[in-house]
Amino acid sequence: MKMILKDLTKGTLIENPVLVLALGLCPTLAVSTSAINGLGMGIAATFVLVMSNLIIALIKKLVPGRIRIPIFIVVIATFVTITKLVMAAYTPALSKALGIFIPLIVVNCIILGRAEAFASKHNVIRSLADGIGMGFGFTLTLVLLGAFREILGSGTVFGANVMGSSFQPALLMILPPGAFLSLGLMVAGSRWILEKTGKEG
């Protein structure tokens, strides 16, 4: 029980996939131009992550070691395609906003990374908890990063104006350099919190 709780919470900060493990940086940098895009990408990736962790934990005894990577990829790609189809059918606006980044979840290293490092070695319950925990950490990071960039770059959060009409948005923040600047600040901030609370390592 204690382990499951740990699996659920570690992704938020201590083993945050983006800020600490430095996985999945490409989609992080690319879609965090607004909070809503970050949320959409986070939820989509979390769904794929939880489902692939579940299936891989279930079938891990049926997977010959030599071909485990192609099998993992088949499982992940299947769930990504399902996500893509469901999003296009029910949330066309989000599907349009995330566009090419949905198919790219296949190569999001968080998902293959957790399949290889965790789900293929642990039981179903712990793998599910790991998927949810890591997915939450990824989503939280993307939303915070997206909100930060959106406030400075467009003066809005989730599309709502928060900075008043006299605010001059710094366009740089929603362009690629802004992604690197914001991510650097967030990594520094997370290191600072980890060191303060003595949970480092």
Add this chain to the structure above:
Amino acid sequence: MKSILRPGLILMVYGIIAGLSLGYINSITAPKIAAQEEAARMAAIEEVLPEAVVFDPDTVEEIEYITGYSDEEMTEPVGYVITAYGNGFSSTIRTVVGLKLDFTISAIEIVYQSETPGLGDRAVETKENGEEPWFEVQFDGKEYGNLKVDKDGGAIESITGATITSRAVTNSVANAAEALAEALETRRPASIPDTLTELAEPKAETEGGDTK
């Protein structure tokens, strides 16, 4: 031999299971996706010809177009809507084009593209505080005869770093409008308003260098 065959067969089993489940999901979502695309297309059609309330699809010389009427009885045509297809950098860009009766452009809306994110896909970007799609707005009220991007000496400001996309949209809109104008002109000259004959004259000159 066995060491190759066994993993291969196992992988095939996984592939079959994945393929079957995807086929099932696709059979559920495909009609919904089609309905969403149709709704988006209808919304775009209404967007590019705001004066019209009734839309009547028709075909002339294999060009599909829609005539928009401002009244329910379809007696007052206000313009036409066509879809332009342009070969962009990484996709065929579909643009819904609204034309007034004199074939000047009422408005355009890009309904499908999968151009490079951050470059070509800025064709559908809404500027800074999300008011207007700045690239599309440039087409409002333009005549198709001299519709070119700035690099080709025209008035359409192209997207930085995405000249191919800009050119694809611009040229496809110009060509589609021209094709429809010519087709309608030959089919029913009586119904063409007088303004068109005036427009047709200067058009012929500027068209010369335009490659189709």
